[in-house]
Amino acid sequence: MAIIRVALDVPVDCLFDYLAPDASITDIGLRVCVPFGKRRTLGIILSVCTDTSVPGNKLKQAERIYRDIPPLPPALLELFKFCNRYYHHPIGQVVMNSIPNRLRQFKLTIDQPSRAFAWVITDKGRLLDATDIPARSRAKRLLLTTLQDNGQIPPEAFKQMSAHNRKLLREFLALDWVTQMPLVPGLPTAQTEPPSPTPEQNAAIAAILADTGMFAPWLLHGITGSGKTEVYLRVTAALLKQQRQVLLLVPEINLTPQLEARFKQRFPETAVVSLHSGLNDNERLQGWLLAQQGKAGIVLGTRLAVFTPLPELGLIVVDEEQDLSFKQQDGLRYSARDLAIYRAKQAGVPIILGSATPSLESYQHALAGHYRLLRLHSRAVSGATLPVIRCIDLRLTKAPEGLTEPLLTALQTALSQQQQSLVFINRRGYAPVLLCKSCGWVAACTRCSSRLVVHLHARQLRCHYCGHQQTVPAACPECGDPDILPFGQGTQRIEAALRSHFPAARILRVDRDSIRRKHAWQSVLDAVQNQQVDILVGTQLLAKGHDFPNLSLVCILNADASLYSTDFRAEEQLFAQLMQVAGRAGRADIPGTVLIQTEFPHHPLYQALSRQNYDSHARTLLRERQLTHFPPFAYQAVLRAEAIVIDSALAFLGKAAKIATACEQFGQIQLFDPVPAPMMRLKGRERAQLLVHAHSRKHLQEFLFDWQQRLHTLAAQKKVRWHLDIDPLML
DNA sequence: GGCGGCGAACTG
DNA sequence: AGTTCGCCGCCC
Numbered sequence: 001m002a003i004i005r006v007a008l009d010v011p012v013d014c015l016f017d018y019l020a021p022d023a024s025i026t027d028i029g030l031r032v033c034v035p036f037g038k039r040r041t042l043g044i045i046l047s048v049c050t051d052t053s054v055p056g057n058k059l060k061q062a063e064r065i066y067r068d069i070p071p072l073p074p075a076l077l078e079l080f081k082f083c084n085r086y087y088h089h090p091i092g093q094v095v096m097n098s099i100p101n102r103l104r105q106f107k108l109t110i111d112q113p114s115r116a117f118a119w120v121i122t123d124k125g126r127l128l129d130a131t132d133i134p135a136r137s138r139a140k141r142l143l144l145t146t147l148q149d150n151g152q153i154p155p156e157a158f159k160q161m162s163a164h165n166r167k168l169l170r171e172f173l174a175l176d177w178v179t180q181m182p183l184v185p186g187l188p189t190a191q192t193e194p195p196s197p198t199p200e201q202n203a204a205i206a207a208i209l210a211d212t213g214m215f216a217p218w219l220l221h222g223i224t225g226s227g228k229t230e231v232y233l234r235v236t237a238a239l240l241k242q243q244r245q246v247l248l249l250v251p252e253i254n255l256t257p258q259l260e261a262r263f264k265q266r267f268p269e270t271a272v273v274s275l276h277s278g279l280n281d282n283e284r285l286q287g288w289l290l291a292q293q294g295k296a297g298i299v300l301g302t303r304l305a306v307f308t309p310l311p312e313l314g315l316i317v318v319d320e321e322q323d324l325s326f327k328q329q330d331g332l333r334y335s336a337r338d339l340a341i342y343r344a345k346q347a348g349v350p351i352i353l354g355s356a357t358p359s360l361e362s363y364q365h366a367l368a369g370h371y372r373l374l375r376l377h378s379r380a381v382s383g384a385t386l387p388v389i390r391c392i393d394l395r396l397t398k399a400p401e402g403l404t405e406p407l408l409t410a411l412q413t414a415l416s417q418q419q420q421s422l423v424f425i426n427r428r429g430y431a432p433v434l435l436c437k438s439c440g441w442v443a444a445c446t447r448c449s450s451r452l453v454v455h456l457h458a459r460q461l462r463c464h465y466c467g468h469q470q471t472v473p474a475a476c477p478e479c480g481d482p483d484i485l486p487f488g489q490g491t492q493r494i495e496a497a498l499r500s501h502f503p504a505a506r507i508l509r510v511d512r513d514s515i516r517r518k519h520a521w522q523s524v525l526d527a528v529q530n531q532q533v534d535i536l537v538g539t540q541l542l543a544k545g546h547d548f549p550n551l552s553l554v555c556i557l558n559a560d561a562s563l564y565s566t567d568f569r570a571e572e573q574l575f576a577q578l579m580q581v582a583g584r585a586g587r588a589d590i591p592g593t594v595l596i597q598t599e600f601p602h603h604p605l606y607q608a609l610s611r612q613n614y615d616s617h618a619r620t621l622l623r624e625r626q627l628t629h630f631p632p633f634a635y636q637a638v639l640r641a642e643a644i645v646i647d648s649a650l651a652f653l654g655k656a657a658k659i660a661t662a663c664e665q666f667g668q669i670q671l672f673d674p675v676p677a678p679m680m681r682l683k684g685r686e687r688a689q690l691l692v693h694a695h696s697r698k699h700l701q702e703f704l705f706d707w708q709q710r711l712h713t714l715a716a717q718k719k720v721r722w723h724l725d726i727d728p729l730m731l
Numbered sequence: 732g733g734c735g736g737c738g739a740a741c742t743g
Numbered sequence: 744a745g746t747t748c749g750c751c752g753c754c755c
Contacts, residue, residue: 006755010732016755037754038734054755093732 003052004062006032006043009096009104013084016043017052018062024048029071033063033106042104044095046077068108070292072099075346076309082342086701088708088724089332097331098307102285110289111282117180119153119169125177143168147178160519194266195380197234201227204374205234208350212239212314216350217341219321219366221358222376223612224583225384228354229259231376232317233266235352240270240297244314247343248300249336251323254278254521255544259319260300267298275301275308303328303336306343313347316340320544321353321362322576327729335727337362356583356614357576360625363618364632387554387585387592389610391601395437399597401497407555407595408501415505415534419552419590423537424581425494426559426574433564434461436476436484440600442564443473451566453678454486464566464731466691467673494557495537502535510538543580554585556596563603566678567731568630571605572621578609631727635697637704638731639690639711640677641722649688650674652720656711657690664706668699678731689731 002023005015018034020027025048032045040063052059080098084091096104126148133141143165147153158166172178197205208218208231222228236246248263250256253276264272273287273296290296292309299308303326318326318337326336337353344351353362353371366373379386397404414421433451434443443452445463452461454472462469475482495509510524527533528548536542562574578596586592598606608617626633639656641649653674660671670693677687694700708724 003755008754010754012732012754014755018755034755036733039754052755058755060755 001050003049003059004032004045004065005047005049006034006062007046007080007092007095008034008036008041008043009092011090011093013090013092015046015091017054017059019059020048020062020065023062023065027065027067027071029073029077031066031103033066035060035063040106042106043092044072044099046091046095066108069103069110069289073292073309073311075343076307078346079307079339079343083332083334083339087332087334087726088704094332098304100285100288101281103288110285118155119147119158119173119178120181121147121151122176122179125172128177139164140168143172144177147172152181160522192265194233195227195230197230198227198376198378198380200376200378201231201234201380204231204376207372207374208235208352209238212242212350213348214350215345215348217344217365217371218350218352218374219358219362219371220352220354220374220376221363221366221614222354222356222374223379223386223614224356224580225379225381226356226376227380228319228356228376229262230380232319232352232354233263235315235350236263236298236317237267239314240267242314243312244349245291245294245296245310245312246298246315246317247305247308247310247313247340248298248317248319249305249326249340250300250302250319251325251544252276253300253302255541257522257525258547263298263300270297271295272298272300275299275305277302277304303334306334306336306339310347313343314349316344316349316351318351318353319355321355322357322359324573324729327727329730333723333725333728335729338727355576357579358614358618360572360618360622361632364622367622384589385586385591386612387582387594389582389594389596389612391596391598391606391610393601394597394599402494402557402597403497403501404597407597410553410593410595411498411502411535411555414553415502417552418531420528420531420533420548420550421535421553421555422542422548422551422581422584423494423498423535423555423557424542425537425539425557426562426577433566434472434484434486435564436479436481437599438481438483439476439479441476441478441484451564453566462675464675464678467675498535498537505534506532507535507537508533510536510541540577542584543577548584550590551584552586552590552592554581554592554594556581556594559596560598560600563600563605568625568628569729575605575609575614575617575621578605579612579614582609582612629693629695634693634695635700636694636728637692637700638725638728639692639722640687640725641689641720642685642687643720644685646676646686646688648720649686650676652714652722653688653690655714656707656722659710659714660703660707663703663710665694665699665703668696669694669703691731 002020003017004020004023005017008016027045028048030045031042033040033042080091080094083089083094102108128144130141130145133144169178204220220228220231239246250259253260253274260274271290273290275284275287288308291299294311299305299310318340321337328334340351362371365371392404392406397406411421434454443461445452445466445468452463455462459472460469461472476484495507498507508524508527528536531550556578559574559578562570582594585594596606604620605617625631639653641652643649657671657674660666672691674688674690677689692700704724
């Protein structure tokens with residue numbers, strides 16, 4: 001009698017054994033329905049064997065093994081086991097949360113994707129006068145004019161339309177204004193000749209293609225506009241020719257519709273599957289199955305796509321590899337970039353990490369020779385020049401409402417020349433740190449590369465990494481100025497201020513909230529593209545890679561907040577973000593200008609930025625990290641606890657720290673004090689964290705393994721929820 | 732995570 | 744006595 005070992009979606013790190021008379025070794029990776037307590041549930045068979053340590057009276061029989069779709073491939077199961085070990089997350093939850101929702105249901109119906117057809121306007125519809133439609137039927141009128149202008153609505157666009165618009169379209173069909181036409185493959189994609197690569201691009205492509213049959217990690221460091229995408233495309237083309245599959249990971253797919261379009265257009269013969277959070281369960285399953293069957297030549301997706309089964313995997317690309325969104329922030333806290341490396345190694349294929357500003361982790365790997373470094377120094381579009389970057393010294397120039405005179409003048413000039421501007425508000429990394437306005441001194445921790453946080457109630461400065469505390473000094477210890485203040489300025493009124501300064505300008509604000517609505521981001525891009533916007537105001541989002549061809553001016557406000565953030569990675573992130581946002585300016589034939597309002601124009605970051613010198617700045621930061629023993633020269637994990645009141649979270653972490661002393665490898669790791677975490681938007685609950693450092697990943701892992709088991713048995717954790725975060729990014 | 736067991740506390 | 748609520752341990 002065979003025994004199957006099954007992964008179930010329960011927060012207990014073990015497999016559950018069941019009797020399965022008809023099971024064989026070929027059933028590993030299949031879905032199975034099993035009785036579990038009072039319920040039935042669906043799991044994945046991870047192994048098949050003949051004996052078990054579970055007492056016979058407890059052993060139940062599996063109800064049914066599903067053979068409707070092929071089993072998950074062994075490589076994927078290996079990846080799950082690695083996640084389980086490395087991230088210390090229950091195996092069942094790793095497995096069940098990484099497969100499409102639909103595969104977790106008992107009943108699996110695979111409906112074929114509906115045949116794609118476009119809604120094409122008829123002659124009758126073309127001759128209609130849109131103004132005959134009553135003005136109050138705005139949507140109707142708009143739909144008709146759109147059809148008259150574009151001639152058709154392709155299936156992708158139809159999918160994205162609101163229910164109301166779809167209803168209208170069916171009305172039009174009944175009126176014979178439109179007709180449904182089957183989509184002719186390749187018809188709507190106007191084939192334009194791909195640009196011929198620059199010598200630099202050619203060198204990169206050749207280097208990668210010289211070694212495609214083995215694991216080879218490449219760091220493709222290319223400045224904004226240098227044409228990294230073209231390198232991806234060319235290498236992809238070569239691997240598609242070898243019948244291999246390509247996995248392309250991007251930070252947020254809905255923010256980069258151009259990339260998807262470019263791949264689809266370049267490879268009209270290839271099935272391009274895109275996987276992201278915007279899909280419904282059916283679409284997700286559809287794409288996943290195409291990938292699993294090897295039919296999808298290209299899989300393009302966000303971090304979760306790293307778990308896609310790819311039998312013919314031949315290449316992985318991680319675009320904007322430094323982007324924080326590759327790290328999952330709840331549940332299984334994985335880094336899709338790091339898992340991509342694991343997969344490439346496992347499959348013996350090349351992986352390209354692309355970035356204009358690589359993460360210090362990847363850059364250090366390249367410097368150490370673990371990764372192979374490729375550089376693109378020049379912009380791909382001939383004639384396109386790098387923007388001029390200038391600082392406006394806030395100590396010398398007044399900034400009423402946050403906007404200085406030179407900045408307003410520059411905006412006015414751009415307006416009068418009908419060129420677009422971008423006003424970038426940096427909100428990240430704001431925390432009350434203590435700052436001296438006259439000399440720029442900041443209260444810093446002596447033990448960490450972090451800044452101390454002001455706790456006004458307690459009249460104390462605290463380090464959020466190691467727990468060090470001291471009283472707030474009466475005056476600046478550097479220059480004696482008593483005027484030292486918690487740092488930070490309001491950003492809410494910037495948009496209003498801009499409106500009052502430029503009443504005639506068309507100003508568009510872009511932030512998380514304003515693009516939450518589906519496809520709102522696309523309409524923003526369109527509005528900018530169609531010159532319906534003069535000034536874009538927004539946050540991090542605007543730094544992501546888009547072509548805004550008529551953008552000539554980028555203004556950066558209150559960047560300093562990040563500079564003195566308590567997060568030791570904030571400066572790295574700020575630099576990356578500013579390099580990106582600066583790259584928005586002057587991409588085509590318009591020379592760009594970047595203005596930065598800062599109190600610290602001589603800060604090395606702005607100096608490096610104005611020279612557009614990633615390397616020297618990265619090396620400076622790396623030296624700092626090395627001196628303070630921070631990543632990438634140390635490995636971190638953080639134990640987080642959350643409770644209704646901070647004290648119970650801290651008390652739990654205190655106990656955790658106490659039992660840590662008895663754990664394996666305690667001598668090889670460094671435990672910081674439990675500290676309150678920077679406030680997260682978790683309603684009502686308060687969080688605290690305990691940071692663990694180690695110089696060896698192996699020692700850290702061995703310690704964590706032991707520690708985590710003891711934490712489970714730590715009884716008095718009532719109302720305290722806790723989790724481990726390995727390689728945490730935001731502390 | 733979901734469910735049942737169990738004791739404490741509450742009810743009229 | 745009957746009921747409800749919150750904690751706790753198990754699920755193969």
